[in-house]
Amino acid sequence: MIGFYTLFYKELLRFWKVSFQTLLAPILSSMLYLLIFSHVLETRIQVYQGVAYTTFLIPGLVMMTALQNAFANSSSSLIQSKISGNLVFILLSPLSYLEIFLAYVCASVVRAIIVGLGVYGATLMLFDTPMAHPLWALLFVFTGSLLLGSLGIIAGIWSDKFDQLAAFQNFIILPLTFLSGVFYSIHSLPAIWQHLSHLNPFFYIVDGLRYGFLGVSDISPYLSLSVVVLFSGAVSWLTLWMLKAGYKIRH
Amino acid sequence: MAAAIEIQKLSKRYGDLLALDNIQLTIDTGEFFALLGPNGAGKTTLISILAGLTIASSGQAKIMGHDVVADYGQSRRKLGVVPQELVYDPFFTVRELLVIQSGYYGIRKNDAWIDEILYRLDLTRKADTNMRALSGGMKRRVLVAQALVHKPPVIILDEPTAGVDVELRQALWQFIKQLNRDGHTIVLTTHYLEEAEALCNRVAMLKQGKIVVLDSIRNLIKSIQGLTVQMRLSCEKLPAALQSWPTSSSEGFHYFKMENYPQIELLLAMLRQENIQVLEMQLQQPDLEEVFVKIMGAQSLETP
Numbered sequence: 001m002i003g004f005y006t007l008f009y010k011e012l013l014r015f016w017k018v019s020f021q022t023l024l025a026p027i028l029s030s031m032l033y034l035l036i037f038s039h040v041l042e043t044r045i046q047v048y049q050g051v052a053y054t055t056f057l058i059p060g061l062v063m064m065t066a067l068q069n070a071f072a073n074s075s076s077s078l079i080q081s082k083i084s085g086n087l088v089f090i091l092l093s094p095l096s097y098l099e100i101f102l103a104y105v106c107a108s109v110v111r112a113i114i115v116g117l118g119v120y121g122a123t124l125m126l127f128d129t130p131m132a133h134p135l136w137a138l139l140f141v142f143t144g145s146l147l148l149g150s151l152g153i154i155a156g157i158w159s160d161k162f163d164q165l166a167a168f169q170n171f172i173i174l175p176l177t178f179l180s181g182v183f184y185s186i187h188s189l190p191a192i193w194q195h196l197s198h199l200n201p202f203f204y205i206v207d208g209l210r211y212g213f214l215g216v217s218d219i220s221p222y223l224s225l226s227v228v229v230l231f232s233g234a235v236s237w238l239t240l241w242m243l244k245a246g247y248k249i250r251h
Numbered sequence: 252m253a254a255a256i257e258i259q260k261l262s263k264r265y266g267d268l269l270a271l272d273n274i275q276l277t278i279d280t281g282e283f284f285a286l287l288g289p290n291g292a293g294k295t296t297l298i299s300i301l302a303g304l305t306i307a308s309s310g311q312a313k314i315m316g317h318d319v320v321a322d323y324g325q326s327r328r329k330l331g332v333v334p335q336e337l338v339y340d341p342f343f344t345v346r347e348l349l350v351i352q353s354g355y356y357g358i359r360k361n362d363a364w365i366d367e368i369l370y371r372l373d374l375t376r377k378a379d380t381n382m383r384a385l386s387g388g389m390k391r392r393v394l395v396a397q398a399l400v401h402k403p404p405v406i407i408l409d410e411p412t413a414g415v416d417v418e419l420r421q422a423l424w425q426f427i428k429q430l431n432r433d434g435h436t437i438v439l440t441t442h443y444l445e446e447a448e449a450l451c452n453r454v455a456m457l458k459q460g461k462i463v464v465l466d467s468i469r470n471l472i473k474s475i476q477g478l479t480v481q482m483r484l485s486c487e488k489l490p491a492a493l494q495s496w497p498t499s500s501s502e503g504f505h506y507f508k509m510e511n512y513p514q515i516e517l518l519l520a521m522l523r524q525e526n527i528q529v530l531e532m533q534l535q536q537p538d539l540e541e542v543f544v545k546i547m548g549a550q551s552l553e554t555p
């Protein structure tokens with residue numbers, strides 16, 4: 001237990017010491033997205049009856065920022081440790097693979113929640129952001145960042161170099177996030193794209209969070225939550241299995 | 252009581268390369284043991300398997316009776332490893348790192364021991380310095396410190412003195428000797444054979460993944476018969492009378508091999524007879540290096 005707590009604390013300290021890049025920068029950039037998109041699209045698009053586009057956009061942006069940072073936290077920490085070689089100190093220790101997994105994932109979740117709250121807080125200064133079901137919102141940020149934190153561990157372990165990690169991020173994480181309906185409702189898409197969107201786990205996370213904020217969503221939050229929990233469970237299981245087998249870290 | 256380290260039929264294969272070939276080795280508690288061998292012999296691979304960093308292809312290993320795979324929690328608690336590579340975490344200061352490392356082993360309040368290690372490794376003044384700002388030798392001392400935070404009964408040091416200055420090397424060995432006297436089992440690898448000779452009681456020599464020698468230093472040195480006399484003479488070429496003496500020469504020195512001390516007189520008499528003067532002379536006692544060179548073959552000895 002002390003082992004897990006120490007590694008978790010170390011991971012928190014790691015991003016906290018560079019919070020300018022790890023917390024402030026992502027909050028700032030999503031605010032820029034928000035200002036630009038709302039300025040351009042506010043008057044042209046209305047997704048739900050009586051919901052302004054900016055209001056629609058905010059939960060999507062909160063979630064996008066949270067997910068990206070959850071992923072970035074575990075993946076960058078792992079690949080840095082791997083490349084600089086200091087992962088050896090964790091591998092030499094009696095920490096179990098479960099403890100290692102939980103420490104990295106929890107740190108990811110904490111960072112995701114901080115930036116998520118940061119973006120939400122920042123929007124409150126400018127807009128009248130609603131919060132219909134805060135518990136639902138928190139639940140989706142939590143499960144979503146759990147999923148992305150796990151994916152980050154997988155990517156960090158799998159990549160041997162920084163550009164492989166970048167590829168993972170640019171070709172898998174980024175498209176899945178952008179196509180998850182952060183900027184639009186999938187109901188506005190042609191039928192085929194609507195079906196494809198339903199295969200994207202990130203869609204359920206974003207839609208679920210939107211329910212938390214707005215009280216309306218494309219699909220039932222219970223269904224979304226089930227899908228997200230299922231995916232998080234499966235990816236966590238895979239991550240644990242990789243850690244247990246020592247895939248790419250114990251030769 | 253279980254042996255400190257017990258290795259049975261251990262092999263490790265990397266593709267076509269057999270890095271470790273059926274290693275069989277038991278190291279008792281309290282030993283000061285040297286693992287020697289040329290570059291690429293498999294020393295680090297063997298240590299990595301004991302530490303759980305590498306998974307053996309076959310065979311098994313135990314630390315203080317705990318299997319390194321099946322019972323890794325216990326075996327790692329009993330083991331402290333100083334890795335060969337100079338690795339560090341640039342995010343933290345020396346003290347932060349040691350506190351964190353203690354935590355990994357489940358130890359929460361470790362300040363007294365951390366202060367002691369810092370003092371013994373002459374790092375006290377650098378305790379609150381970021382790792383990035385340390386010199387190479389200091390980083391290596393931190394590696395040693397990290398391996399000791401949990402007071403492991405078995406300590407393995409993979410070339411701990413590479414890049415460390417003379418003064419600290421002395422201090423480091425004093426500290427390690429103290430730990431050994433306190434009952435810790437010490438295993439080290441080094442390319443400085445005089446270090447191994449001065450410190451250890453037993454050695455294993457590895458060559459291409461196999462243990463080729465396993466014996467006490469005393470026995471090994473005894474196994475080398477005779478001594479060598481190194482001389483600079485007033486003539487370059489040896490006269491015919493001395494041609495039958497087992498010799499070699501390099502850099503202006505002649506090396507005369509002999510079985511015992513009385514033969515020195517014989518040699519000197521022959522030189523006098525030939526009217527050759529001795530300009531310089533030195534006796535060379537057999538040492539571990541000689542044993543090593545003999546076993547490895549002069550070709551495979553690489554400089555550290």
Ligand SMILES: Nc1ncnc2c1ncn2[C@@H]1O[C@H](COP(=O)(O)OP(=O)(O)OP(=O)(O)O)[C@@H](O)[C@H]1O
Pocket residue numbers: 251265268270288289290291292293294295296297335
């Ligand atoms: N991860 C790996 N993948 C493939 N081959 C490896 C790997 N690690 C080590 N080897 C090979 O195994 C052999 C033994 O290497 P090892 O590092 O154990 O040697 P060593 O005795 O520690 O040498 P040195 O004195 O240079 O440290 C070498 O031929 C090396 O190239």
Ligand SMILES: [Mg+2]
Pocket residue numbers: 294295296335409
């Ligand atoms: Mg080595």
